[in-house]
Amino acid sequence: TGVATMKFKSPPVNSLSLDFLTEFCIGLEKLENDRACRGVIFTSTIPKIFSSGLDITEMYGKSTEHYAEFWRAVQEMWLRLYGSNMVTVAAINGSSPAGGCLVALSCDYRIMVENPKFSIGLNEAQLGIVAPFWFKDTFVNVVGHRVAESSLQLGSLHAAPEAHRIGLVDELVPEEKLQERAAAVMAQWLALPDHARQLTKSMMRKAVLDRLVAHREEDIQNFTTFISKESIQKSLRMYMEMLKKKKG
Amino acid sequence: TGVATMKFKSPPVNSLSLDFLTEFCIGLEKLENDRACRGVIFTSTIPKIFSSGLDITEMYGKSTEHYAEFWRAVQEMWLRLYGSNMVTVAAINGSSPAGGCLVALSCDYRIMVENPKFSIGLNEAQLGIVAPFWFKDTFVNVVGHRVAESSLQLGSLHAAPEAHRIGLVDELVPEEKLQERAAAVMAQWLALPDHARQLTKSMMRKAVLDRLVAHREEDIQNFTTFISKESIQKSLRMYMEMLKKKKG
Amino acid sequence: TGVATMKFKSPPVNSLSLDFLTEFCIGLEKLENDRACRGVIFTSTIPKIFSSGLDITEMYGKSTEHYAEFWRAVQEMWLRLYGSNMVTVAAINGSSPAGGCLVALSCDYRIMVENPKFSIGLNEAQLGIVAPFWFKDTFVNVVGHRVAESSLQLGSLHAAPEAHRIGLVDELVPEEKLQERAAAVMAQWLALPDHARQLTKSMMRKAVLDRLVAHREEDIQNFTTFISKESIQKSLRMYMEMLKKKKG
Numbered sequence: 001t002g003v004a005t006m007k008f009k010s011p012p013v014n015s016l017s018l019d020f021l022t023e024f025c026i027g028l029e030k031l032e033n034d035r036a037c038r039g040v041i042f043t044s045t046i047p048k049i050f051s052s053g054l055d056i057t058e059m060y061g062k063s064t065e066h067y068a069e070f071w072r073a074v075q076e077m078w079l080r081l082y083g084s085n086m087v088t089v090a091a092i093n094g095s096s097p098a099g100g101c102l103v104a105l106s107c108d109y110r111i112m113v114e115n116p117k118f119s120i121g122l123n124e125a126q127l128g129i130v131a132p133f134w135f136k137d138t139f140v141n142v143v144g145h146r147v148a149e150s151s152l153q154l155g156s157l158h159a160a161p162e163a164h165r166i167g168l169v170d171e172l173v174p175e176e177k178l179q180e181r182a183a184a185v186m187a188q189w190l191a192l193p194d195h196a197r198q199l200t201k202s203m204m205r206k207a208v209l210d211r212l213v214a215h216r217e218e219d220i221q222n223f224t225t226f227i228s229k230e231s232i233q234k235s236l237r238m239y240m241e242m243l244k245k246k247k248g
Numbered sequence: 249t250g251v252a253t254m255k256f257k258s259p260p261v262n263s264l265s266l267d268f269l270t271e272f273c274i275g276l277e278k279l280e281n282d283r284a285c286r287g288v289i290f291t292s293t294i295p296k297i298f299s300s301g302l303d304i305t306e307m308y309g310k311s312t313e314h315y316a317e318f319w320r321a322v323q324e325m326w327l328r329l330y331g332s333n334m335v336t337v338a339a340i341n342g343s344s345p346a347g348g349c350l351v352a353l354s355c356d357y358r359i360m361v362e363n364p365k366f367s368i369g370l371n372e373a374q375l376g377i378v379a380p381f382w383f384k385d386t387f388v389n390v391v392g393h394r395v396a397e398s399s400l401q402l403g404s405l406h407a408a409p410e411a412h413r414i415g416l417v418d419e420l421v422p423e424e425k426l427q428e429r430a431a432a433v434m435a436q437w438l439a440l441p442d443h444a445r446q447l448t449k450s451m452m453r454k455a456v457l458d459r460l461v462a463h464r465e466e467d468i469q470n471f472t473t474f475i476s477k478e479s480i481q482k483s484l485r486m487y488m489e490m491l492k493k494k495k496g
Numbered sequence: 497t498g499v500a501t502m503k504f505k506s507p508p509v510n511s512l513s514l515d516f517l518t519e520f521c522i523g524l525e526k527l528e529n530d531r532a533c534r535g536v537i538f539t540s541t542i543p544k545i546f547s548s549g550l551d552i553t554e555m556y557g558k559s560t561e562h563y564a565e566f567w568r569a570v571q572e573m574w575l576r577l578y579g580s581n582m583v584t585v586a587a588i589n590g591s592s593p594a595g596g597c598l599v600a601l602s603c604d605y606r607i608m609v610e611n612p613k614f615s616i617g618l619n620e621a622q623l624g625i626v627a628p629f630w631f632k633d634t635f636v637n638v639v640g641h642r643v644a645e646s647s648l649q650l651g652s653l654h655a656a657p658e659a660h661r662i663g664l665v666d667e668l669v670p671e672e673k674l675q676e677r678a679a680a681v682m683a684q685w686l687a688l689p690d691h692a693r694q695l696t697k698s699m700m701r702k703a704v705l706d707r708l709v710a711h712r713e714e715d716i717q718n719f720t721t722f723i724s725k726e727s728i729q730k731s732l733r734m735y736m737e738m739l740k741k742k743k744g
Contacts, residue, residue, distance in 0.1 A: 108401065125692040136699055141393045145637045146663060149700040153604065153693050154685065167394060189402065193376040193483065197401050200378055204397040235689065356649065389641045415642060437650065441624040441731065445649050448626055452645040 002038040003186050004031050009045040015055035016099045021073040028080050038190055039087035041182045042107065044094055048118070053098030056127075059227050060236045067224040074099070075134075075216060082106040082138060083209050085198045087189040091182040093175060096120040097157055098127075104169070105138045108201070109185050114172035116159045121168070125155035128235030129226070132219060137208040143167050250286040251434050252279050257293040263303035264347045269321040276328050286438055287335035289430045290355065292342055296366070301346030304375075307475050308484045315472040322347070323382075323464060330354040330386060331457050333446045335437040339430040341423060344368040345405055346379075352417070353386045356449070357433050362420035364407045369416070373403030376483030378474070380467060385456040391415050498534040499682050500527050505541040511551035512595045517569040524576050534686055535583035537678045538603065540590055544614070549594030552623075555723050556732045563720040570595070571630075571712060578602040578634060579705050581694045583685040587678040589671060592616040593653055594627075600665070601634045604697070605681050610668035612655045617664070621651030624731030626722070628715060633704040639663050 006027060008014040016024075031037045044050045058070045081088065081103065088107040095118045096104055104110050104120065112118065122139055124131040131139075131152055140148045147166050151158070163169045173181045189197070212219065226232060254275060256262040264272075279285045292298045306318045329336065329351065336355040343366050344352055352358050352368065360366065370387055372379040379387075379400055388396045395414050399406070411417045421429045437445070460467065474480060502523060504510040512520075527533045540546045554566045577584065577599065584603040591614050592600055600606050600616065608614065618635055620627040627635075627648055636644045643662050647654070659665045669677045685693070708715065722728060 109398070125688050125696055128689040128692045130692050130695045130699070133699060141397070143394070144392055144640055145700070146639070149637070149697075150605070150666075152696045152700065153688065155688055155692075170398075192373050192401065192403055195479070196373040196376045196378050196403075200373055200400045201397075203378070203381060203384055204393070204400065231691070357646070389645070391642070392640055418646075440621050440649065440651055443727070444621040444624045444626050444651075448621055448648045449645075451626070451629060451632055452641070452648065 002036060002190065003041065003183070004037050004039070005041045005043065006031075007043055007045045008051055011046060013049045013052035014044055014046055014100070015052050015057075016074070016077070016103075017055035018058055018070050018073055020055070021070075021077050025073070025076050025080055028084065032080070032085060037086065038194060039089070039186045040084075041089045041091050041179075041186060042103065043091040043179070043182070047094065049094040049100075050090075050092045050096035050118075050120075051100030051103055052095070053100040053102075056236055056240055060233060060240065064224050064228060067227050068220050071220050071223040072216075075212060075219065078102065078106060078134065078138075079209060079212065082205055083202070085194075085201075087186060087197070089182050089186050089189075091178050092118070092120065092169065093178055094118055095157075097123050098131075101168075102135055102138065105142050108189060110169040111171050111173055111178060111181055111185065112160050112163060112169040113175045113178055114160055115175065116161055119157040119159050120163050121155070121157040122152055123155040123157050125153060126157075127155070127239045128232060132223065133215075134208065134212040134219070137211065141205075141208060250284060250438065251289065251431070252285050252287070253289045253291065254279075255291055255293045256299055259294060261297045261300035262292055262294055262348070263300050263305075264322070264325070264351075265303035266306055266318050266321055268303070269318075269325050273321070273324050273328055276325075276332065280328070280333060285334065286442060287337070287434045288332075289337045289339050289427075289434060290351065291339040291427070291430070295342065297342040297348075298338075298340045298344035298366075298368075299348030299351055300343070301348040301350075304484055304488055308481060308488065312472050312476060315475050316468050319468050319471040320464075323460060323467065326350065326354060326382065326386075327457060327460065330453055331450070333442075333449075335434060335445070337430050337434050337437075339426050340366070340368065340417065341426055342366055343405075345371050346375075349416075350383050350386065353390050356437060358417040359419050359421055359426060359429055359433065360408050360411060360417040361423045361426055362408055363423065364409055367405040367407050368411050369403070369405040370400055371403040371405050373401060374405075375403070375487045376480060380471065381463075382456065382460040382467075385459065389453075389456060498532060498686065499537065499679070500533050500535070501537045501539065502527075503539055503541045504547055507542060509545045509548035510540055510542055510596070511548050511553075512570070512573070512599075513551035514554055514566050514569055516551070517566075517573050521569070521572050521576055524580065528576070528581060533582065534690060535585070535682045536580075537585045537587050537675075537682060538599065539587040539675070539678070543590065545590040545596075546586075546588045546592040546614075546616075547596030547599055548591070549596040549598075552732055552736055556729060556736065560720050560724060563723050564716050567716050567719040568712075571708060571715065574598065574602060574630065574634075575705065575708065578701055579698070581690075581697075583682060583693070585678050585682050585685075587674050588614070588616065588665065589674055590614055591653075593619050594623075597664075598631055598634065601638050604685060606665040607667050607669055607674060607677055607681065608656050608659060608665040609671045609674055610656055611671065612657055615653040615655050616659050617651070617653040618648055619651040619653050621649060622653075623651070623735045624728060628719065629711075630704065630708040630715075633707065637701075637704060 010020050090104040090107040090110045092112040101120050122131045164172050338352040338355040338358045340360040349368050370379045412420050506516050586600040586603040586606045588608040597616050618627045660668050
């Protein structure tokens with residue numbers, strides 16, 4: 001059918017670790033170069049979690065070189081996904097904070113399970129960190145400036161019904177219908193001639209993609225400087241301890 | 249009353265041929281220079297069709313020079329209409345795909361007959377071609393980035409109720425009320441002092457108008473190169489044959 | 497609690513006179529420099545009026561130097577408020593046309609009394625004048641391009657329920673609940689770490705702030721030239737006479 005499904009399976013919570021990102025990029029590149037593949041559906045095999053976002057352990061207590069390598073991998077993932085020539089559909093079957101939300105936002109279409117216990121959003125501010133400008137640009141392209149401004153400042157995690165209401169996801173479905181609906185949406189998008197669709201997609205996304213490409217090293221520099229700060233490291237440690245307590 | 253009505257009457261489907269566009273520009277320029285005229289209502293005298301968009305026969309099997317001349321006329325129409333000092337109201341009394349949708353999008357206000365059989369949209373992708381950047385910019389200014397991105401990639405034709413829901417048209421009315429309502433809206437817009445309204449309109453639209461003016465020759469070059477491609481010519485031929493079969 | 501309330505009390509209608517603007521800027525700067533203060537709520541002590549906007553008497557029959565001084569003060573107010581590091585909440589307990597609307601638009605969150613007799617909007621065009629580009633940019637960031645385009649051209653004053661529907665205000669409450677709700681919203685925004693929230697806010701607003709900073713003198717020049725025109729002075733005189741008759 002020309003459609004691949006990429007299933008996130010990195011227990012316990014599909015964190016976007018350096019390994020995960022590297023594997024993701026290799027997998028995506030393979031599909032991109034496979035002329036038989038025209039579309040990819042992203043979903044999770046882990047119950048209740050789509051992806052928990054950037055792996056905090058990659059951002060805590062490591063060397064500047066490690067932060068730089070990690071951030072380059074995050075950029076690479078986004079550049080490939082947001083700029084993909086394939087049709088990309090996010091079948092969001094669980095919560096999807098921060099970087100997990102970015103993965104969903106970078107797809108062409110987002111379907112989420114209608115469970116109000118699942119939430120999605122760029123909640124970086126809650127952790128004391130700041131979503132970089134290209135997370136913000138991607139978000140604004142989906143929900144508009146006003147919603148993005150308030151959601152980013154509040155670090156909001158939007159429960160599925162609210163995520164749908166503000167346009168963060170395109171539709172909600174019962175969990176058992178998710179894969180069927182993702183396949184149907186994919187078929188609808190693949191009914192269009194690839195060439196015209198790809199040029200159109202590129203026209204819509206080029207300005208935002210080009211902006212990161214033009215400022216990539218500067219963005220890595222900003223990230224490593226910011227994340228190395230004692231105050232930020234302290235925020236992350238407190239956040240990780242809070243997560244541990246929650247589990248405990 | 250200072251209001252002109254421009255009625256599209258080019259059977260069978262109000263295609264935007266080179267002749268139509270030339271006549272449209274001359275007519276609009278006359279009104280623009282007529283100080284007694286402050287507003288124009290655009291509507292169709294052809295049942296069920298507002299305008300079917302760019303005339304495909306102008307884009308198929310012709311010379312490069314012809315394509316360039318045609319495209320310059322399309323640009324000219326848009327530059328004059330989107331940048332008009334007059335109040336422009338589209339009274340959309342039928343379907344309005346592609347270039348027909350652009351005409352409507354370029355007005356100050358859009359009223360559509362509430363018949364769900366009438367549809368409107370920039371469906372270029374369905375034909376295997378790509379809406380140029382200034383169609384896209386005009387569309388984004390009306391419906392926002394997210395709706396434009398998905399609608400353009402799918403080449404969507406939105407039935408009147410959906411067109412209203414996504415903001416592509418400002419209101420729906422029963423067919424028999426259309427002209428009366430267009431006149432009432434026009435009166436509301438003309439109640440404002442011309443000078444302040446015109447400066448405000450220019451402030452809102454200047455960036456997008458300037459972008460085409462700055463890239464006009466490049467845009468003509470892109471169009472002629474793209475449309476001359478064998479694969480694109482083939483797509484257009486198939487589309488025309490499909491249309492013929494439909495009629496047959 | 498780290499929250500200040502700035503109460504507008506300049507009878508009869510909280511016009512933004514040169515004195516009002518100067519006092520406003522001094523007050524805001526003091527709070528900005530007070531490390532104990534993290535948020536400000538703006539509200540009015542005058543019944544039925546939040547702020548009636550720029551004081552027309554500052555724009556009528558005065559010298560060019562006066563117009564320039566006044567306009568610089570308007571710019572200063574906006575640069576400080578839109579760029580404030582504090583959380584800013586507008587508790588809109590009355591009508592808020594023109595510059596009054598700008599004050600509200602420049603806050604982080606807008607709560608309005610649900611009274612449909614209270615209206616808000618950038619109605620400059622009604623007076624025959626034009627909202628400057630940075631009023632427009634601020635408005636577009638809140639309500640999007642399409643709503644801004646039509647609202648600015650029509651000089652619309654939106655009754656509270658409509659203002660809420662188009663996103664100009666974030667929520668409506670009964671008058672007796674306004675201050676309580678403003679405090680609750682403030683608490684929600686202050687729950688986030690200041691540093692991350694401030695950097696995020698700056699990321700969202702920097703482009704629009706920078707644009708005025710880069711064109712500040714030119715903008716003053718434009719204003720003084722425009723407002724000095726005989727035709728504009730006449731429009732303002734007629735508007736003031738109309739207001740007097742209304743009162744009379």
